[in-house]
Amino acid sequence: GLPTCECNTCYSGANCSQLLPDCSADGDSGDPLFLEPYWQQHAASSAVVFSGWHRMSYRTTGDNFISLELERHIRLLHEAVGNAVTDGRLIIFGSGSTQLLNALVYALSPENASTPASVVATAPYYALYKMQTEVFDSREYEWKGITSKWLNTSVSSMQNFIEFVTSPNNPDGFLLQSVLGGPNIIYDHAYYWPHYTAIPAPADEDVMIFTDSKLSGHASSRFGWAVIKDEKVYRKAINYMQVNTMGVSRDTQLRVLKLIKMMLAEMRGEGGIFEFGYKTIAERWSKLSKVISSSNRFSLQQLSPQYCTYFKRIRNPSPAYAWFKCEMEQDVDCSAVLSEARIISRPGTVFEASSRYARLSLIKTRDDFDLLLRRMEALVSKEDVAS
Numbered sequence: 584g585l586p587t588c589e590c591n592t593c594y595s596g597a598n599c600s601q602l603l604p605d606c607s608a609d610g611d612s613g614d615p616l617f618l619e620p621y622w623q624q625h626a627a628s629s630a631v632v633f634s635g636w637h638r639m640s641y642r643t644t645g646d647n648f649i650s651l652e653l654e655r656h657i658r659l660l661h662e663a664v665g666n667a668v669t670d671g672r673l674i675i676f677g678s679g680s681t682q683l684l685n686a687l688v689y690a691l692s693p694e695n696a697s698t699p700a701s702v703v704a705t706a707p708y709y710a711l712y713k714m715q716t717e718v719f720d721s722r723e724y725e726w727k728g729i730t731s732k733w734l735n736t737s738v739s740s741m742q743n744f745i746e747f748v749t750s751p752n753n754p755d756g757f758l759l760q761s762v763l764g765g766p767n768i769i770y771d772h773a774y775y776w777p778h779y780t781a782i783p784a785p786a787d788e789d790v791m792i793f794t795d796s797k798l799s800g801h802a803s804s805r806f807g808w809a810v811i812k813d814e815k816v817y818r819k820a821i822n823y824m825q826v827n828t829m830g831v832s833r834d835t836q837l838r839v840l841k842l843i844k845m846m847l848a849e850m851r852g853e854g855g856i857f858e859f860g861y862k863t864i865a866e867r868w869s870k871l872s873k874v875i876s877s878s879n880r881f882s883l884q885q886l887s888p889q890y891c892t893y894f895k896r897i898r899n900p901s902p903a904y905a906w907f908k909c910e911m912e913q914d915v916d917c918s919a920v921l922s923e924a925r926i927i928s929r930p931g932t933v934f935e936a937s938s939r940y941a942r943l944s945l946i947k948t949r950d951d952f953d954l955l956l957r958r959m960e961a962l963v964s965k966e967d968v969a970s
């Protein structure tokens with residue numbers, strides 16, 4: 584007989600089409616499973632098989648634990664997408680971009696300074712920057728909160744600051760620039776791909792971080808990379824990798840090479856991953872926006888269509904997350920309002936924003952999104968009855 588499949592959490596029945604009535608729509612987490620159908624369509628051409636004797640050594644083709652062939656393909660990919668300048672830059676790999684965040688905080692911290700470096704970000708910001716900096720808190724650096732507190736810092740003291748800039752931003756999807764304008768900035772470009780944003784120009788900052796998690800959707804492979812201008816910063820980041828994990832899993836590097844080769848080969852054709860990604864999220868955003876537009880109680884961040892150098896046309900917004908706001912005075916805890924309507928969100932306070940905000944993921948599975956939309960329609964239509 585046919586193998587029986589497991590139904591998604593909220594569904595049951597022979598063909599998983601029965602929605603369990605009390606089940607909550609899960610809009611939490613940035614698990615990029617919206618790309619799963621893309622890879623199902625390219626199942627054979629994206630498969631990697633290797634024998635037991637293959638890649639057993641600590642050593643790799645490149646110095647510092649990286650596969651040169653993978654590095655070359657990452658440069659080709661940036662060039663083909665036009666989202667980052669890599670000429671004359673150095674590249675290091677990390678176990679997810681998560682590992683690189685701290686490697687670069689370490690690498691940018693001044694040596695032998697009398698006070699630890701101050702690590703900051705602009706709210707709303709991705710919570711991991713703070714969590715990680717606090718866990719690894721050391722003589723070299725410490726978390727100092729949001730950038731707006733430090734706007735009057737003198738130019739000389741700015742040497743001692745490390746600013747995270749997330750562009751497009753998690754949670755709200757805006758393209759951001761540095762607020763403090765100091766010399767040590769880590770640009771987190773996790774979402775700077777045509778799935779999620781227009782690409783106005785190639786990013787050209789001194790320290791840039793990217794991740795395969797949000798590019799191909801393989802969060803499980805734990806693969807990220809940093810593009811670094813300054814050799815000294817690069818050496819320190821390499822040193823961190825050396826004493827930490829001795830580089831990224833060689834198995835992962837092999838898998839990611841295959842995925843990037845395939846994305847490059849298919850890029851401008853019918854099987855282009857960015858067309859697929861953009862279409863999927865733009866459609867979800869448009870559906871959700873439409874529902875929210877008939878509400879007086881809720882709103883979403885205002886994103887506009889923008890010219891994209893990759894698609895060579897003006898494109899609609901397709902953010903990874905909806906940054907959802909409760910407008911009514913009594914709805915102080917927006918995440919609780921959603922939770923009552925059986926929608927799981929990430930509270931605004933996690934991003935050091937007001938509890939009137941909540942983040943909803945648009946990049947999970949189709950089932951997750953469809954249920955989210957359904958629950959949202961029900962919530963908004965209740966408003967009509969009440970008013």
Ligand code: PMP
Nearest residue numbers: 613679680681709753773794796
């Ligand atoms: N930076 C940002 C802005 C993110 O949203 C995420 C994942 N949600 C990461 C970094 C970390 O991703 P990973 O470790 O999977 O590369």
